[in-house]
Amino acid sequence: MSDATQSGPVLAADGTPLKRSLARALRAQKMRALMLIAPLLIFILVAFIAPIVDMLFRSVENQIVSETLPRTVVGLQDWDPTDLPSDDVFAALAYDFIEATERRRHTRLGSRLNYETTGISSLFRQSGRSVDEIGEEYTAQFVELNAAWETPATWVALMAPADWITAEAAWAERFAVVADAARIATQAVAEADEASVGQAAAAAAVARAEASRVELEQPVFRLSVAAQEVLPETSDAYRSFARTIQQVDEETPTAEVPWNTVYLALYRDLSALDVSGYNGPMADLLIEADAAVETFEGLTPREAWGEVNDGWLDLDNWATIEAFSDPFTAGYFLSAVDLQLTPDGIEAQPEEQRIYILLFKRTIIMSMAITLMCVFLGYPIAYLLSNLPSRTSNLLLILVLLPFWTSLLVRTSAWKVLLQQQGVINDLLVWVGLVADGSRLALINNQVGTIIAMTHILLPFMILPLFSVMKTIPPTYVRAAKSLGATNFTAFRRVYFPQSVPGIGAGCILVFILSIGYYITPELVGGRTGTFISNRIAYHISSSLNWGLAAALGTILLVLVLALYWAYDRIVGIDNVKLG
Amino acid sequence: MTSDESQAFVAFDRVQKSYDGEVLVVKDLNLHIGRGEFLTMLGPSGSGKTTCLMMLAGFETATHGDITLDGKPINNIPPHKRGIGMVFQNYALFPHMTVGENLSFPLEVRGIGKSLREEKIIRALDMVQMGDFINRRPAQLSGGQQQRIALSRALVFEPELVLMDEPLGALDKQLRETLQFEITNLAHQLGITTVYVTHDQTEALTMSDRVAVFDDGRIQQLAAPDKLYEEPENSFVAQFIGENNTLQGTVSKIDADMCEVTLDDGSIIDALPVNVTTVGEKTQVSIRPERVEMDPSRLTPGAHTLKAEVLEFVYMGDIYRTRLRVAGREDFIIKTRNAPDQRRLTPGESIEIGWRPTDCRALDA
Numbered sequence: 001m002s003d004a005t006q007s008g009p010v011l012a013a014d015g016t017p018l019k020r021s022l023a024r025a026l027r028a029q030k031m032r033a034l035m036l037i038a039p040l041l042i043f044i045l046v047a048f049i050a051p052i053v054d055m056l057f058r059s060v061e062n063q064i065v066s067e068t069l070p071r072t073v074v075g076l077q078d079w080d081p082t083d084l085p086s087d088d089v090f091a092a093l094a095y096d097f098i099e100a101t102e103r104r105r106h107t108r109l110g111s112r113l114n115y116e117t118t119g120i121s122s123l124f125r126q127s128g129r130s131v132d133e134i135g136e137e138y139t140a141q142f143v144e145l146n147a148a149w150e151t152p153a154t155w156v157a158l159m160a161p162a163d164w165i166t167a168e169a170a171w172a173e174r175f176a177v178v179a180d181a182a183r184i185a186t187q188a189v190a191e192a193d194e195a196s197v198g199q200a201a202a203a204a205a206v207a208r209a210e211a212s213r214v215e216l217e218q219p220v221f222r223l224s225v226a227a228q229e230v231l232p233e234t235s236d237a238y239r240s241f242a243r244t245i246q247q248v249d250e251e252t253p254t255a256e257v258p259w260n261t262v263y264l265a266l267y268r269d270l271s272a273l274d275v276s277g278y279n280g281p282m283a284d285l286l287i288e289a290d291a292a293v294e295t296f297e298g299l300t301p302r303e304a305w306g307e308v309n310d311g312w313l314d315l316d317n318w319a320t321i322e323a324f325s326d327p328f329t330a331g332y333f334l335s336a337v338d339l340q341l342t343p344d345g346i347e348a349q350p351e352e353q354r355i356y357i358l359l360f361k362r363t364i365i366m367s368m369a370i371t372l373m374c375v376f377l378g379y380p381i382a383y384l385l386s387n388l389p390s391r392t393s394n395l396l397l398i399l400v401l402l403p404f405w406t407s408l409l410v411r412t413s414a415w416k417v418l419l420q421q422q423g424v425i426n427d428l429l430v431w432v433g434l435v436a437d438g439s440r441l442a443l444i445n446n447q448v449g450t451i452i453a454m455t456h457i458l459l460p461f462m463i464l465p466l467f468s469v470m471k472t473i474p475p476t477y478v479r480a481a482k483s484l485g486a487t488n489f490t491a492f493r494r495v496y497f498p499q500s501v502p503g504i505g506a507g508c509i510l511v512f513i514l515s516i517g518y519y520i521t522p523e524l525v526g527g528r529t530g531t532f533i534s535n536r537i538a539y540h541i542s543s544s545l546n547w548g549l550a551a552a553l554g555t556i557l558l559v560l561v562l563a564l565y566w567a568y569d570r571i572v573g574i575d576n577v578k579l580g
Numbered sequence: 581m582t583s584d585e586s587q588a589f590v591a592f593d594r595v596q597k598s599y600d601g602e603v604l605v606v607k608d609l610n611l612h613i614g615r616g617e618f619l620t621m622l623g624p625s626g627s628g629k630t631t632c633l634m635m636l637a638g639f640e641t642a643t644h645g646d647i648t649l650d651g652k653p654i655n656n657i658p659p660h661k662r663g664i665g666m667v668f669q670n671y672a673l674f675p676h677m678t679v680g681e682n683l684s685f686p687l688e689v690r691g692i693g694k695s696l697r698e699e700k701i702i703r704a705l706d707m708v709q710m711g712d713f714i715n716r717r718p719a720q721l722s723g724g725q726q727q728r729i730a731l732s733r734a735l736v737f738e739p740e741l742v743l744m745d746e747p748l749g750a751l752d753k754q755l756r757e758t759l760q761f762e763i764t765n766l767a768h769q770l771g772i773t774t775v776y777v778t779h780d781q782t783e784a785l786t787m788s789d790r791v792a793v794f795d796d797g798r799i800q801q802l803a804a805p806d807k808l809y810e811e812p813e814n815s816f817v818a819q820f821i822g823e824n825n826t827l828q829g830t831v832s833k834i835d836a837d838m839c840e841v842t843l844d845d846g847s848i849i850d851a852l853p854v855n856v857t858t859v860g861e862k863t864q865v866s867i868r869p870e871r872v873e874m875d876p877s878r879l880t881p882g883a884h885t886l887k888a889e890v891l892e893f894v895y896m897g898d899i900y901r902t903r904l905r906v907a908g909r910e911d912f913i914i915k916t917r918n919a920p921d922q923r924r925l926t927p928g929e930s931i932e933i934g935w936r937p938t939d940c941r942a943l944d945a
Binding site for chain 1: 637638639659660661662663664665666668670672674675676685686689690733734737743
């Protein structure tokens, strides 16, 4: 190195540095190599890496709280957890919750938070039914004051800018035409003779009309600047209402009376702010209301929520919402290791709910047991195979591979038949007299069953690398050892065995990593005590739908395997692993 | 020719070997090797020489017959109890052990204490000038170095008999020659008995006290190198050892130590009767290329000569190699020393060649 720096870089014949020259010469080759692997690389990226990354991301992702209850989450930022949140937060919850209910998102959030605190799911579901009652007394009082508050047009004029109102009107006109056409076409279909050609034409017309109705998009509701300035909370609540109406119901806000919560917001705005300077649309109406609100009577937001469900007056529920209001959470990971996130910090799960650590331990210990069994059963076979003449060994190798060509499900089911209490093996043992009929062995639906069946299934993965490594050990080594005075056993132990260790390593890694993530066999023969962590992951993916926890468990499993792999590399050395 | 049977250190007595029960790989082998002797088993592949070595080492069992070592039959003694050192063609150094560990292995299995072990290892390594390599792994050594280690490993436990199975087969020519010299020196220095297997006749000739030429499961000739070369007992040995000219003919006149052979084209030559006894017998005469004389004046008067036509002249440095047409055959070779007064023949030239009758051996047809 130092020589090169002293004498300057080595130059090619044309004076360019040799390294650059070489890189240029190899570039075409590299490009070709890249092109050759590109299809597989893209396939792997799309079909393998991307889903895994997405899944891993789910283990920390937690946008659902902040997306469903955006205002509440903001309001909770400076909440003192020893007391209930302020009325502002309860009001924010009302605005958030009514929209969530209309968009049918509240039950989803309820299920998510239920992973953390049981009971939230039903709180959310029940609240969804009566949240629209919050603020109804204010609605009544505003309408009583002036019936104009009951007309949608009043609200549109107050809230929306003029250009949106024009655009919306234009849309409504066109929509009416198209909808009419669709209605007429539909009618034509109904009236047309079944076999007539007209039916087909009419159906086509329906489709066309339907298509243009869908294409005809409503201009998205916008707030006027004046409204935002003078009535911040109301305008926010109204915009939430208007857009929900547009997007969920596909109706126009110009024809809908706002939710009760909008009236609650208006009451709160008018109580808190001075609107006398306002001179925009509906100024008279607003100023009249501003004067009257002092006399209005009704429930505070907190009281209103208490009416909806007294669960909202429970500090624990609020603490849960607050704890999971971050867009990212360690909650899934904590659950995956039997911990939980509480307002007081991280705590262990209650005793009866701790299962994951046990499952991880069981998975690892059983995988090790299976790996060991495979070594003990596979080594002699591989030794025999590698020392037979190749014609015999090829035949026997086919027998080793035979299970590969049988469905995994069939093999596992066969073990069910063999191992069950009234199964072949127990029958045989009873017949021979080794086991009394009354005390047949429990060989299935427990750990024994899982270990037996998985050892059988994974054995080829041990035999093959062992065989291919042993095949490369020349018989002269053992001969040499014997000629030097070693007994058969010493020659094996000191000369043959050390050279077969790379094969054992490869087989162990293969079998261990395969078994630690095995699912089907433990599911079928594992019963209650012989299942693996993967069965729990599958449960969360397909039954409890707690994908975040499933992702966290999967991530931990992945990290565990990588850590073991790393440890193996440090202890044995990955260079010592030979697959052939 | 063979050493006294009662004193033989290694003896094969009517040994036969068959792998499949149909074909005999070794047929009726009788061989006695004296203590301290360097004996080479030479032969083409498939001639049974390696099988003999493996039977001696204990990796193959004789189908019939006895093998004795120092007077004791060893047929039923397992290889590890025979105490025979062995060097393999591919060295067979244990790749997962260092050089020192490789050498320590035979001592450890014999239960020799650590200090004595170390002493012996160092001595054995110094013997092959490899003392500096004690901590290397076999993969870090060149072929020649590996073979030296293999040799010292076979010697470290001081066996009385060392077997070598084509130990130099994988090395280049120069290294092979150096090691040939080293191995013979070492063997003689230590006074160990060596059985050496090779298919390289030069190696066999340069290293051995005696050479057993194997073919077809039998020893064709067992003799010292010079005898083997100069006095082959049959045409296989004559052909196999060194370069050789052969001429086909019929015995036309025979005495006790002289015969006349009429070649296929009618010309007559003098030869030494080796495997021929009666007139009219078909024979194959064999003459070494360097024993052919081009100058008739140097032959005994009255000796028969042959006409020859030069076909090709090859300059090989130390010698000239000339191909001739003789008695209808075009593969007759003569070799002449590159001396200042030596004539260089030109293709197309006609010359007369002859030889001393003792150099020309009439063998089996």
